Amino acid sequence: MLLTSCAGTSRLHRQHVPEGSLRLAEVITLATRKEIDENEYIYQALRNADILDSEITDNSIGMGRVFCCGGRNEYETAIWFYIPQNIEAEIDDIVEVWSGREVKQGDSEPGYPNTVSRIVEKPSYGKRMCRWLPDDPGLWVRVLYCDGLEDEGWNKQSGLFPVWVKPADSAVSPP
Numbered sequence: 001m002l003l004t005s006c007a008g009t010s011r012l013h014r015q016h017v018p019e020g021s022l023r024l025a026e027v028i029t030l031a032t033r034k035e036i037d038e039n040e041y042i043y044q045a046l047r048n049a050d051i052l053d054s055e056i057t058d059n060s061i062g063m064g065r066v067f068c069c070g071g072r073n074e075y076e077t078a079i080w081f082y083i084p085q086n087i088e089a090e091i092d093d094i095v096e097v098w099s100g101r102e103v104k105q106g107d108s109e110p111g112y113p114n115t116v117s118r119i120v121e122k123p124s125y126g127k128r129m130c131r132w133l134p135d136d137p138g139l140w141v142r143v144l145y146c147d148g149l150e151d152e153g154w155n156k157q158s159g160l161f162p163v164w165v166k167p168a169d170s171a172v173s174p175p
Contacts, residue, residue, distance in 0.1 A: 011078070018165065018168050020168030023164065023166075024095070028063055030063075030091065033056065035061075036056055046060075061082060062081055068132050081114035082116070083115075087116050087119060093123070095119055096116065131144075131146075145164060
């Protein structure tokens with residue numbers, strides 16, 4: 001199920017990327033309003049971020065994978081994010097996600113949740129500009145890449161979380 005808790009840090013908040021940066025994710029699950037209401041942590045995190053109750057609807061929380069394809073890593077590294085009402089994200093969409101600060105268990109300041117800032121690509125767009133690299137379906141740690149990221153100021157992180165990020169100094173905060 002989508003809305004389960006993660007020991008230590010919140011998947012609804014920044015993990016493994018710089019604060020205020022943008023990253024990419026492929027939408028794999030969307031939550032219903034009922035699921036959000038049943039998860040007190042998720043609901044309260046949205047309300048603490050001054051998101052109105054009326055803005056919390058079906059599909060206002062999503063889960064996205066940042067690595068693919070197969071194995072435990074795909075789901076253990078998946079992130080949750082808030083989807084503002086003006087963005088109509090669907091399963092398999094590639095979205096750009098703004099990441100606030102990391103929130104650890106017991107923090108008194110909840111922080112603003114990961115938030116979708118735009119849809120980068122929908123499967124229906126025809127010619128695909130986003131793909132999983134390296135182009136080897138047998139690998140479990142493939143990274144989402146879209147044509148032109150470098151031209152837009154994105155950089156690939158090194159280390160254990162080698163995702164593409166757009167640094168905080170060029171990223172915009174959530175609505």
